[in-house]
Amino acid sequence: xxxxxxxxxxxxxxxxxxxxxxxxxxxxxxxxxxxxxxxxxxxxxxxxxxxxxxxxxxxxxxxxxxxxxxxxxxxxxxxxxxxxxxxxxxxxxxxxxxxxxxxxxxxxxxxxxxxxxxxxxxxxxxxxxxxxxxxxxxxxxxxxxxxxxxxxxxxxxxxxxxxxxxxxxxxxxxxxxxxxxxxxxxxxxxxxxxxxxxxxxxxxxxxxxxxxxxxxxxxxxxxxxxxxxxxxxxxxxxxxxxxxxxxxxxxxxxxxxxxxxxxxxxxxxxxxxxxxxxxxxxxxxxxxxxxxxxxxxxxxxxxxxxxxxxxxxxxxxxxxxxxxxxxxxxxxxxxxxxxxxxxxxxxxxxxxxxxxxxxxxxxxxxxxxxxxxxxxxxxxxxxxxxxxxxxxxxxxxxxxxxxxxxxxxxxxxxxxxxxxxxxxxxxxxxxxxxxxxx
Amino acid sequence: xxxxxxxxxxxxxxxxxxxxxxxxxxxxxxxxxxxxxxxxxxxxxxxxxxxxxxxxxxxxxxxxxxxxxxxxxxxxxxxxxxxxxxxxxxxxxxxxxxxxxxxxxxxxxxxxxxxxxxxxxxxxxxxxxxxxxxxxxxxxxxxxxxxxxxxxxxxxxxxxxxxxxxxxxxxxxxxxxxxxxxxxxxxxxxxxxxxxxxxxxxxxxxxxxxxxxxxxxxxxxx
Numbered sequence: 258x259x260x261x262x263x264x265x266x267x268x269x270x271x272x273x274x275x276x277x278x279x280x281x282x283x284x285x286x287x288x289x290x291x292x293x294x295x296x297x298x299x300x301x302x303x304x305x306x307x308x309x310x311x312x313x314x315x316x317x318x319x320x321x322x323x324x325x326x327x328x329x330x331x332x333x334x335x336x337x338x339x340x341x342x343x344x345x346x347x348x349x350x351x352x353x354x355x356x357x358x359x360x361x362x363x364x365x366x367x368x369x370x371x372x373x374x375x376x377x378x379x380x381x382x383x384x385x386x387x388x389x390x391x392x393x394x395x396x397x398x399x400x401x402x403x404x405x406x407x408x409x410x411x412x413x414x415x416x417x418x419x420x421x422x423x424x425x426x427x428x429x430x431x432x433x434x435x436x437x438x439x440x441x442x443x444x445x446x447x448x449x450x451x452x453x454x455x456x457x458x459x460x461x462x463x464x465x466x467x468x469x470x471x472x473x474x475x476x477x478x479x480x481x482x483x484x485x486x487x488x489x490x491x492x493x494x495x496x497x498x499x500x501x502x503x504x505x506x507x508x509x510x511x512x513x514x515x516x517x518x519x520x521x522x523x524x525x526x527x528x529x530x531x532x533x534x535x536x537x538x539x540x541x542x543x544x545x546x547x548x549x550x551x552x553x554x555x556x557x558x559x560x561x562x563x564x565x566x567x568x569x570x571x572x573x574x575x576x577x578x579x580x581x582x583x584x585x586x587x588x589x590x591x592x593x594x595x596x597x598x599x600x601x602x603x604x605x606x607x608x609x610x611x612x613x614x615x616x617x618x619x620x621x622x623x624x625x626x627x628x629x630x631x632x633x634x635x636x637x638x639x640x641x642x643x644x645x646x647x648x649x650x651x652x653x654x655x656x657x658x659x660x661x662x663x664x665x666x667x668x669x670x671x672x673x674x675x676x677x678x679x680x681x682x683x684x685x686x687x688x689x690x691x692x693x694x695x
Numbered sequence: 696x697x698x699x700x701x702x703x704x705x706x707x708x709x710x711x712x713x714x715x716x717x718x719x720x721x722x723x724x725x726x727x728x729x730x731x732x733x734x735x736x737x738x739x740x741x742x743x744x745x746x747x748x749x750x751x752x753x754x755x756x757x758x759x760x761x762x763x764x765x766x767x768x769x770x771x772x773x774x775x776x777x778x779x780x781x782x783x784x785x786x787x788x789x790x791x792x793x794x795x796x797x798x799x800x801x802x803x804x805x806x807x808x809x810x811x812x813x814x815x816x817x818x819x820x821x822x823x824x825x826x827x828x829x830x831x832x833x834x835x836x837x838x839x840x841x842x843x844x845x846x847x848x849x850x851x852x853x854x855x856x857x858x859x860x861x862x863x864x865x866x867x868x869x870x871x872x873x874x875x876x877x878x879x880x881x882x883x884x885x886x887x888x889x890x891x892x893x894x895x896x897x898x899x900x901x902x903x904x905x906x907x908x909x910x911x912x913x914x915x916x917x
Binding site for chain 2: 495505512536563592595596600
């Protein structure tokens with residue numbers, strides 16, 4: 258879609274150009290007609306003088322040379338005449354050896370060209386009756402200088418017009434920019450909205466934009482509200498289901514079902530499946546609900562709490578350490594980050610022999626999170642499969658599956674990349690590169 | 696071992712109590728947070744299992760109040776909220792362990808077992824070891840040297856309590872308070888009978904009688 262600015266520019270440019278050209282051409286034309294009328298009057302005077310100069314002589318009609326202007330004597334002076342009458346024709350000496358064609362009809366003609374110099378002539382043919390004969394007098398005047406000056410005027414006018422057009426366009430651009438500034442502000446706010454740095458648009462906008470902005474705000478509020486509601490509903494449902502599931506799990510393990518081991522086995526499997534699916538979906542719902550980032554993850558305060566939580570898990574007699582720069586704050590939601598790191602570290606703890614290490618490094622465009630363990634690791638060939646396990650919910654398996662599934666959901670929602678590699682400590686290294694948020 | 700279960704779901708509480716009873720724990724049950732604040736602080740429990748979603752007072756608040764009143768009993772938090780952030784909140788409030796619903800009953804038993812040992816400063820091995828005896832809590836039997844000795848439920852309870860408190864003088868009333876729940880009658884004669892049974896099975900020297908004071912387990916080398 259073209260921008261409004263360029264549309265306006267193109268529109269205004271073409272309108273101004275067309276109107277300007279038509280107006281200039283029309284005014285030139287009107288002016289030329291007026292000019293020709295004026296010149297015609299001169300030519301008519303001239304031709305009437307000529308008529309008066311014709312008298313009856315001894316050999317018929319004769320022209321009194323004294324009464325005509327000397328300009329007609331000088332060759333190619335720019336003033337010419339020819340007089341046709343039944344007994345013959347005269348022409349001015351100024352024509353020299355050229356022939357001035359006799360116009361077909363009486364009146365003014367401007368389309369006659371003469372001689373090697375290509376003089377444009379304005380010719381007036383007037384028909385009279387005098388001394389009992391019909392006399393047709395054609396008076397011509399060189400029109401070239403007038404033409405040339407018209408041409409000059411046209412060129413200058415064109416240049417002036419173009420300059421004016423440029424100035425108008427420039428001014429129009431400024432005006433449009435000024436008047437579109439609220440639109441530009443709204444556009445910036447929409448970008449911020451998309452990046453999650455804003456939840457509503459400012460409603461201090463021009464009248465024309467107000468319905469749009471109000472409607473967007475209304476929709477945003479509505480979406481957020483219904484998202485929150487459905488997320489809460491899902492959360493409540495999920496949490497409400499967990500207690501009955503605990504009852505069922507306990508029942509499946511109880512004495513009453515000891516006689517039916519296969520029933521209890523199926524019951525357990527299905528309950529485990531429901532539980533994993535529930536955990537995954539609850540996590541997804543939580544992620545989807547976070548349109549706005551909450552509190553950020555401050556490594557100095559949050560990591561010790563997380564690590565001591567992990568150390569408290571029975572069977573974790575491991576050394577869990579973290580290496581981060583002091584004062585490092587990860588600009589992501591605190592709760593999501595806990596979920597991500599908690600699951601990754603928990604997984605590492607399950608496989609580690611003695612030590613798990615979390616390293617967070619801030620780089621130019623990324624935050625690089627690495628979790629190393631000194632456990633058995635995963636062979637290169639299987640890594641891809643491990644990463645993708647749990648991509649589909651019906652493929653969930655114990656252990657690696659669920660935790661990594663949740664981690665991947667979070668990573669995906671942040672546009673982060675999850676990699677498995679060999680750790681210098683001997684086991685597996687899970688590496689996450691989180692693209693920096695703007 | 697006497698436990699307090701604070702859980703508002705009756706069916707779940709029934710299941711947990713039944714399971715814990717089979718494991719030889721005496722369990723008192725409360726469903727309301729307000730009662731729990733009071734009773735948890737006044738009765739001599741060995742461990743408390745606390746649900747966080749309670750009517751009356753929320754579980755975390757109950758826990759904070761206990762800890763503020765310097766109650767040192769280990770608390771295992773039981774909750775449907777399974778996010779790591781919730782887990783951290785729970786542990787910050789003073790929980791010793793955090794188990795999310797739904798859970799396998801064995802998981803709960805293992806957590807309780809390890810928490811009780813941890814509270815006594817004992818290593819978390821597969822069996823409980825004290826004074827040359829190895830108690831297998833899952834199978835409720837004890838290994839003495841190369842010999843495996845079967846125990847009745849009552850003997851198991853008593854021996855476990857002794858083994859978790861080795862070389863301490865334990866009075867009959869103290870033992871009765873920690874071995875029976877609040878509703879069962881505490882008859883000190885019954886205790887005496889069980890102590891004698893244990894002595895017959897494991898040797899006289901295992902439990903020493905301190906006249907007027909009570910019993911002492913593992914004082915003499917067996």
